[in-house]
Amino acid sequence: MKQMDNRPIGMFDSGVGGLTVYKEVKKQLPNESIVYLGDTKRFPYGSKSKESIIELTKQGIDFLIRQNVKLIVIACGTATSQALEEVKNLYSVPIIGIxxxxxxxxxxxxxxxxxxxxxxxxxxxxxxxxxxxxxxxxxxxxxxxxxxxxxxxxxxxxxxxxxxxxxxxxxxxxxxxxxxxxxxxxxxxxxxxxxxxxxxxxxxxxxxxxxGEKIARKLTTYLQENNIQNVEEMIEDKIYLTDTECNFVSVAEKLLGDNKIGEKIQKAEYLQITT
The missing domain is CATH 3.40.50.1860 (Rossmann fold)
Structure with missing residues (x-):
C-alpha cells in the first residue's frame, strides 16, 4: 500500500529568486503544495558573512518546520553554498539545496x-x-x-x-x-x-x-523513492515574506503569470536579528 504525505514542501530564499525554483517544482510536481518563505527584510544574502547566513538560514528553516512541512528546499545559492552543510544535520526534516x-x-x-x-x-x-x-x-x-x-x-x-x-x-x-x-x-x-x-x-x-529544473527533478525522485508524494487533493500554496513593502508581487506576477499571487502573501513574524 502506497504511503502518502499531503504535508507541503517548504521552500526558502532571500527574496523573489527562489520562485524560479518554485515554478519548476510546480511544473514537475503539480499535486504538491508549497510553503514559500522569502526573507525580503534581510535581502541580499550575497554580501553577508558566513556566520550571518547560517543564522538566517536556521531561522528560515525553523519557521518552515513550524508550518509542518515534510521537507525543505533551500532555493538560494548563497544559503546552499555557505549554510546547508552546517545546518542540515541539526534537523530531522530532510533539507535539499540547489x-x-x-x-x-x-x-x-x-x-x-x-x-x-x-x-x-x-x-x-x-x-x-x-x-x-x-x-x-x-x-x-x-x-x-x-x-x-x-x-x-x-x-x-x-x-x-x-x-x-x-x-x-x-x-x-x-x-x-x-x-x-x-x-x-x-x-x-x-x-x-x-x-x-x-x-x-x-x-x-x-x-x-x-x-530550478534540476532540483525539481531530484525532488521528484526523492518523493517517489520515499513514498511521500501527495496523492490527495492539493492544499493551497502559501507565501510568507519577512517584509511585504517590496517589489515581490510585481516580479512574481510576471514570472508565474499569476495576477492573484498577492492574495497568497502573508507576513512572516519570526525575526530575531537585524543582520
Missing part, C-alpha cells in the same frame, strides 16, 4: 567527456565560498571551471529590472570572462529571471543551467 542536484546532472552529462568547460555565475559570497567549484571538482575532476561573482544581478531582479538596457549591459560585462565554455550554471536562483538575455549573450552552443 548545488548537488545540478552537479549530479553535470556528472551524467560529462560521463564520457573529459573536456568539460563549465562556467558559474552567482553572488560574490557564493563564488568566494567555493561551494560550486568544490562539488564540481569532486564529481568531475577533469572539469575546467570559470567562476564569476555578479553582485548587481540579484538586486536588479528584486527591482524587476530583468529585461532592459541596464540589465543587458550589466550581463554583457559580467559574461566577458565566460568565453570558451560549453555550460553556464546560473548559481543564484535570481538569475533565471535574466535567462533570455543570458542565452542571447552566450549563444546556442552553451547550455544554460537553470538550477
Amino acid at each position: 548545488i548537488d542536484s545540478t552537479v549530479e546532472y553535470l556528472e551524467e552529462k560529462y560521463r564520457n567527456n573529459k573536456n568539460a568547460e563549465i562556467g558559474i555565475i552567482a553572488t560574490a559570497g557564493t563564488i568566494k565560498s567555493n561551494g560550486w567549484q568544490n562539488k564540481i571538482k569532486e564529481l568531475i575532476p577533469s572539469a575546467k571551471i570559470k567562476a564569476k561573482g555578479c553582485p548587481l544581478l540579484a538586486p536588479m531582479a528584486e527591482e524587476g529590472w530583468t529585461d532592459n538596457q541596464i540589465a543587458r549591459l550589466t550581463i554583457k560585462e559580467y559574461l566577458i570572462e565566460m568565453k570558451k565554455i560549453d555550460t553556464l550554471i546560473l548559481g543564484c536562483t535570481h538569475y533565471p529571471l535574466f535567462q533570455k538575455i543570458i542565452k542571447k549573450e552566450m549563444g546556442k552552443r552553451v547550455e544554460i543551467i537553470n538550477t
